Amino acid sequence: MTEDHTIQPDFRCGYAALIGAPNAGKSTLMNTILGMKISIVTAKPQTTRKRVLGFHTGDHHQIIFIDTPGLIQPRYELQTSMVNAAHSAITDADACCLLVDAPRAIETERMLPGELPGELLDLLRETRRPVLALLNKTDLVPNKGQLLPLIERTVAAYPFEAVIPISALNNDGIDTFLSALGPLLPPGPPLYPPDLLSDQPERFFVAEIIREKIFEQFRQEVPYATDVYIIEYREEETRDYIAAEIIVERESQKRILIGKGGEAIKRIGMSAREDVERFLDRPVYLDLHVRIREGWRDNAAWIRRLGY
Ligand SMILES: Nc1nc2c(ncn2[C@@H]2O[C@H](COP(=O)(O)OP(=O)(O)OP(=O)(O)O)[C@@H](O)[C@H]2O)c(=O)[nH]1
Numbered sequence: 146m147t148e149d150h151t152i153q154p155d156f157r158c159g160y161a162a163l164i165g166a167p168n169a170g171k172s173t174l175m176n177t178i179l180g181m182k183i184s185i186v187t188a189k190p191q192t193t194r195k196r197v198l199g200f201h202t203g204d205h206h207q208i209i210f211i212d213t214p215g216l217i218q219p220r221y222e223l224q225t226s227m228v229n230a231a232h233s234a235i236t237d238a239d240a241c242c243l244l245v246d247a248p249r250a251i252e253t254e255r256m257l258p259g260e261l262p263g264e265l266l267d268l269l270r271e272t273r274r275p276v277l278a279l280l281n282k283t284d285l286v287p288n289k290g291q292l293l294p295l296i297e298r299t300v301a302a303y304p305f306e307a308v309i310p311i312s313a314l315n316n317d318g319i320d321t322f323l324s325a326l327g328p329l330l331p332p333g334p335p336l337y338p339p340d341l342l343s344d345q346p347e348r349f350f351v352a353e354i355i356r357e358k359i360f361e362q363f364r365q366e367v368p369y370a371t372d373v374y375i376i377e378y379r380e381e382e383t384r385d386y387i388a389a390e391i392i393v394e395r396e397s398q399k400r401i402l403i404g405k406g407g408e409a410i411k412r413i414g415m416s417a418r419e420d421v422e423r424f425l426d427r428p429v430y431l432d433l434h435v436r437i438r439e440g441w442r443d444n445a446a447w448i449r450r451l452g453y
C-alpha cells in the first residue's frame with residue numbers, strides 16, 4: 146500500500162485459490178509470498194487438510210490466497226472433506242493457480258498424478274475462472290532445457306492465462322507470478338487491513354504447528370491417523386497456557402506417539418513450543434494429551450467436530 150493508504154482507482158482485490166497435487170508446494174508458495182509461515186509445510190504429502198487464508202497486500206492489489214489440501218482420490222471421510230475444501234476454494238475464487246511439481250512432471254511425463262487431470266480440468270472449465278499454471282521446484286531441474294517440453298505440454302493441456310516456472314522455496318519467479326495474477330482479480334478496494342496476514346484464530350495455528358511436528362517426527366501411517374485440537378487456551382500474566390489433545394485411531398499409535406518413558410511426546414512438545422512461541426511472539430506452556438478416538442477419520446460426526 147502507498148504511504149498515505151489512499152486507494153488507487155485501479156486497485157484490485159480478490160481471492161486466488163492455490164490448487165494442485167499433494168506436495169506440489171502450495172503452502173510453501175503462500176508462505177514465501179506472505180513472508181511468514183502461515184501454512185504448515187512438510188516433506189510428506191497431504192499435509193494441508195483445511196483451507197488456509199493468507200492476505201498479500203501490494204500497491205496495486207490485495208490478493209486473498211486460499212491454500213488448499215492437495216487433490217487426491219478420497220478413500221476415507223477426512224480425505225473427502227479435504228477434496229471438498231479444495232473444490233469449494235476453486236468455486237469461490239476469482240482466479241486459480243494450479244501448482245505443478247515440475248521435476249516430478251518431467252520424470253513421469255504427467256502434469257498431475259493418477260486420474261486427476263481430466264476431472265480437475267473439467268472442474269476448472271466449468272467454473273470458468275482464469276487459471277495460471279505454476280511449474281514449481283525449478284531449482285530441482287538442473288537442465289532448464291528440460292522445462293521446455295513440460296511448458297509445451299502444459300500450454301496444450303488447458304487454456305491457461307499463463308504458464309510460469311517458479312521456485313517457491315527460492316523465491317524465484319514470484320514477482321512474475323504476482324504481476325500476472327493481480328490483473329485477473331476484480332477491481333475494488335481491499336477487504337482486509339494491509340498489515341493483516343490471515344484471519345484464522347491463534348488456536349488454529351497452534352494446533353497446526355503441533356500437527357506439523359507429528360508429520361515431521363513420525364513415519365508411515367501415524368501422521369495420517371492423527372489430528373490435533375485445542376482444548377484450553379488461557380492467556381496468563383507471563384505466558385499463555387495452551388492444552389491440546391492429539392487424537393489417534395488405535396492404542397498402538399498412542400504408544401508410538403508417547404514413546405518410551407514419554408520421550409516422543411516430549412520431543413513433539415519441545416519443538417512445537419519453540420515454533421508456537423516464535424509465531425505468537427510470547428512464552429507459552431504447551432500441555433499435550435494423547436487420546437484414542439477409534440476410527441475418527443472415517444466418522445462424519447468426528448470430521449465435523451474437528452472443523453473440517
Ligand atoms: N526444492 C524445492 N522444494 C520445494 C519447493 N516448494 C516446496 N518444496 C518442498 O516440497 C515439500 C512440500 O511442500 P508443501 O508446501 O508442503 O506442499 P503442498 O502442496 O502444500 O502439500 P500438501 O499440503 O500436502 O498438499 C516440502 O518439503 C517443501 O519444502 C521448491 O520450490 N523447491
Ligand SMILES: [Mg+2]
Nearest residue numbers: 171172192193
Ligand atoms: Mg500444503
